[in-house]
Amino acid sequence: MIKISLIILQLLFFIGVAPLLSGLITKLKNNLRMRRGMSILQPYYNLIKLFAKGQVVSGTTSWIFKITPVVVISSALAAALLVPVFIFSTPLHFTGDFLALIFIFSLGRFFLALAALDTGSAFGGMGSSREMFISSLVEPALCLTVFSIFLQFGSTDISVFKSSTPISVSSIIGAIALFLVAIAETSRIPVDNQETHLELTMIHEAMVLEYSGGALALIELAAHIKQMIWFLLIAQIIFPVQAVDLSSPGGLFFWTGWQIARVLLIAGAVSLVEVSVAKMRLFRAIDFLGFVFVLGIIASICAILRV
Amino acid sequence: MQFTILFAVLISTYLMVIAKRMPALIRAFRYQSFCLFLATFLMAIKQSEPDLYAVAALLFILKVIFIPQLLYRTVKKIKAKEDLGLFINPQLSLLWALGFTYLSWEFSTNFISQGNEVKAVMLTIAFFVVLAGIFLMVSRMTALAQIIGLLAMENGIFLLAAAVTGGMPFFVEIAIFFDVLVSVLIMGFFVYRINKFFTHIDVNKLSRLRG
Numbered sequence: 364m365i366k367i368s369l370i371i372l373q374l375l376f377f378i379g380v381a382p383l384l385s386g387l388i389t390k391l392k393n394n395l396r397m398r399r400g401m402s403i404l405q406p407y408y409n410l411i412k413l414f415a416k417g418q419v420v421s422g423t424t425s426w427i428f429k430i431t432p433v434v435v436i437s438s439a440l441a442a443a444l445l446v447p448v449f450i451f452s453t454p455l456h457f458t459g460d461f462l463a464l465i466f467i468f469s470l471g472r473f474f475l476a477l478a479a480l481d482t483g484s485a486f487g488g489m490g491s492s493r494e495m496f497i498s499s500l501v502e503p504a505l506c507l508t509v510f511s512i513f514l515q516f517g518s519t520d521i522s523v524f525k526s527s528t529p530i531s532v533s534s535i536i537g538a539i540a541l542f543l544v545a546i547a548e549t550s551r552i553p554v555d556n557q558e559t560h561l562e563l564t565m566i567h568e569a570m571v572l573e574y575s576g577g578a579l580a581l582i583e584l585a586a587h588i589k590q591m592i593w594f595l596l597i598a599q600i601i602f603p604v605q606a607v608d609l610s611s612p613g614g615l616f617f618w619t620g621w622q623i624a625r626v627l628l629i630a631g632a633v634s635l636v637e638v639s640v641a642k643m644r645l646f647r648a649i650d651f652l653g654f655v656f657v658l659g660i661i662a663s664i665c666a667i668l669r670v
Numbered sequence: 671m672q673f674t675i676l677f678a679v680l681i682s683t684y685l686m687v688i689a690k691r692m693p694a695l696i697r698a699f700r701y702q703s704f705c706l707f708l709a710t711f712l713m714a715i716k717q718s719e720p721d722l723y724a725v726a727a728l729l730f731i732l733k734v735i736f737i738p739q740l741l742y743r744t745v746k747k748i749k750a751k752e753d754l755g756l757f758i759n760p761q762l763s764l765l766w767a768l769g770f771t772y773l774s775w776e777f778s779t780n781f782i783s784q785g786n787e788v789k790a791v792m793l794t795i796a797f798f799v800v801l802a803g804i805f806l807m808v809s810r811m812t813a814l815a816q817i818i819g820l821l822a823m824e825n826g827i828f829l830l831a832a833a834v835t836g837g838m839p840f841f842v843e844i845a846i847f848f849d850v851l852v853s854v855l856i857m858g859f860f861v862y863r864i865n866k867f868f869t870h871i872d873v874n875k876l877s878r879l880r881g
Contacts, residue, residue, distance in 0.1 A: 532673045
C-alpha cells in the first residue's frame, strides 16, 4: 500500500514540478542576458492554455499520429518511476535499470519520429531525420558512459548510486559526459534550440509542429519530465550522498534540501552553457557528440583502472 | 587529485585535436597548460621545494597568460581567424587521437613500467600529449596551428620529464622556458611576415618562390 502511494506521489511530483524547472531555467537564462524574462510559472500557463484549446488533426494521418502523444507521455512517466526521488530506491526498481530507462526514452522518440513522418509535411520528415541522426550519435556515447558507471558501482540498478564511494576520476568524467548528453537529449543550445521556430535550425520543434491543443500539451509535458529525469540522474552521479536516516525529520530535511540544491546547481550550469555558447551547425554535432563518446571511453577506462 | 589533473590534461588534449577554429585551439592549449600548472603546483606543495614553486609560477605566467595572449594577438593582426587548414577533419582526428592513446598505453605498459599502474597512466598521458602535438603539426596546414602543435609537444615533454624523474633540474627548466618563449616570439613574427608576403599562412601552398 505504501509502495503504491509512493508511486502515485512520485508521478504527481514529476507532473507538478517538472514544468517549474523549465520555467526556472528560462528565467535564469533571461536574467543572465540582463532581461527581465517571463514568470517562472509560464510553462504552467502554456500547458493550461493548450489543454483548453481544441485540437486540429490532419485528415491524412493514421492512428500513429493520434496515439503518439499518449505513448510519449506514458514513456516519460514510466521512466520517471525508475529514478529515485523521495527514497533511495526507485519505486519500480524490480522492473528495470538504467538501460531500461534509456530504451523507454527511445520508445517515445521512435513514436514521435513516426508521427512526424505520418503527417507527410516536409518539416516533420526533416525533423525526424535530424532527431534520428542526433540520437544515433547520442546513444553510443550515452551507453558507454552508463557502462563506466556500472563498472564503478558494480550494478546497473540506479538506486545503487547512493552507495557513497568518494568521487573518483571516472565519475567526474562520466558526469561531464552525461551532462553533455543531457544537453543533446533535452534539445538545448549547442545541439538544438528550444526557443526557435526557424526551419533551418529546429530539430525537436520540427517534429511536433503538426500537433496542437491537448496533444501538444502532453508532448511538452513529456519533454519537461524528461529534462527533470536527466537532471536528477546527473545530480545523483556528480553529487553522491551519504545514506541518511530518512525516518528522522532531520534526515528527511537534509535529503530534500540536498536534492533540491543539486538539481538547482545543474539547472544553473545548463542555463550558463545555453547563454554562453552559440548553436552548432547540424554537422558540427558529430564533433560534439564524438567528443562525448571519447569522454565515455575515458570514463570506462578510468573505471576499469579503478581511479 | 593527481589523477584528476592528469585526465584533465588528456581531455584538454582531445579538445585541441577536435578544435576547428583558431581561438578554440588556443583556448584548449590554455586549458592544457593550466592543468599542467596545477599538476606542478601540487607537486611543489607535496615536496615543498621552492624550485618547483618557481617553475609553476613561470609555467602560469608564460604558458597560461603570455603565450596564448600573444597568439590571440597574432590571429587578430593577420585576420586569419576561421581557418586551421584541416588536413584531416575533426571526427577523423578524434579517431586518430584515440588510436594514439591506445598506442601509448600499450607502449608504456609493455615496455617501460611493468606492473606499476600509476606510472603507466602518467606515461601514457605524457606520450599521448607528445604524439598529439606531432599529429597537430602534421595534419594542420596553417603555420599558427603548427606552432600550437609544437607547444603542445613541449607540454607533453614537460609531463614526461615529471613522470620519469619527478621534475628536471631548475636551471634546465628555466632554459627550456626561455627557449619556448623566444621560439614563440620568433615564430609569431615569422607568421606575420609570411602572411604579409603571401597573404595567407597556409604552409601547403608555400612551395613557390616569390621575390
